[in-house]
Amino acid sequence: MIDSPEAKFAVAAVREAAQLVRRVQAEMVTDALEKGDKSPVTVGDFTAQAVIARRLQDNFPGVKLVGEESAADLREEAGTETLEQVTHFVRMVLPHATAEEVCDWIDFGTADAEGEYWTLDPIDGTKGFLRGDQYAVAFALIKDGQVQVAALGCPELADATSPAKGGDGSVLLAAKGQGARCQSMADPSAEWKPLSTSDLSDPAGARVLRSVEKGHTNMGQIDYFAEALGITADPVGMDSQAKYAVLAAGGGEMLLRLMSPKMPDYQERIWDQAAGSLVITEAGGRVTDLDGRPLDFSHGRTLAQNRGVLATNGPLHDAALEALKSVGA
Structure with a gap:
């Protein structure tokens, strides 16, 4: 399936969308942007979802898309300016798109998450996008609760491991049972490189990939977890599913999504985990929830x-689960 029509489509879709949201970023994220203004990422989200939805309809008629966005606000008078901006960017790749078509394509992503469907996070890493740091386009095919194909577009990562602002970026592809690999985002003809997680088995050297945004997880508990596991290596700060890419490529050993004390009942959204989880497992790593259970994508739009989520290189997973128990995570 790594060379299947679905896999080839997933790669082409995230490459096009990631390059397009980069153009949104270049035009809209300026020094004059007021603090707290998220309009560029809003426009980027809608633009990417509209384009991928249209491409999906053209290539796989009848298939479903479960996306993060809905066009309801764009159809209101208050959303007119945003819709005009989104349509402007969509027309860069679909020149004859109308505003009404753009809304319809976005709303194609409001399907029910059941049976066979694609799921999309058009820009994972809102703050990273606005800062010019890490963000990702995350796209995956799910059948009967199992992720079958996954693609990540990471514009600010080189070789899926190293932050490189303004560089060529990386596209990652994984297919169930067939491994994971990466390619330059800028060059569709570039060589595909196989991905393999780190073989580190000593917890002391484990590099924990941690969100820069403190509201996304329980930072204090991660500190206790690292102490319980005896970790002495410096953590790696990074937002979005770019962390999953880095872990899959051997640039770190562990990442966690703990329950934030501000949102103790939070349920992970499927589009936040589907693509990254398959990339990691197909690279040799392991992904479970905090209790060691496999991620279950058969219960609608949330897990x-x-x-929570624990992802590791594999050899460190059991020790990490024990450390989580010891700190009451």
Whole structure:
């Protein structure tokens, strides 16, 4: 399936979308942007979802898309300016798109998450996008609760491991049972490189990939977890599913999504985990929830049967689960 029509489409879709949201970023994220203004990422989200939805309809008629966005606000008078901006960027790749078509394509992503469907996070890493740091386009095919194909577009990562602002970026592809690999985002003819997680088995040297944004997880508990595991290596700060890419490529050993004390009942959204989880497991790593259970994508738009996320290189996973128990995570 790594060379299947679905896999080839996923790569082409995230490459096009990632390059397009980069143009949104270049035009809209300026020094004059007021603090707290998220309009560029809003425009980027809608633009990417509209384009991928249209491409999906053209290539796989009848398939479903479960996306993060809905066009409801764009159809209101208050959303007119944003819709005009989104349509402007969509027309860069679909020149004859109308505003009404753009809304319809975005709303194609409001399907029910059941049976066979694609799921999309058009820009994962809002703050990273606005800062010019890490963000990702995350796209995955799910059948009967199992992720089958996954693609990540990471514009600010080189070789899926190293932050490189303004560089060529990386596209990652994984297919269930067939491994994971990466390619330059800028060159569709570039060589595909196989991905393999780190083989580190000593917890002391484990590099924990941690969100820069403190509201996304329980930072204090991660500190206790690292102490319980005896970790002495410096953590790696990074937002979005770019962390998953780095872990899959051997640039770190562990990442966690713990329950934030501000949102103790939060349920992970499927589009935040589907693509990254398959990339890691197909590179040799392991992904479970905090209780060691596999992620279950068969309960709608959230991981309703799971609690948080633990992803590791593999050899460190059991020790990490024990450390989580010891700190009450």
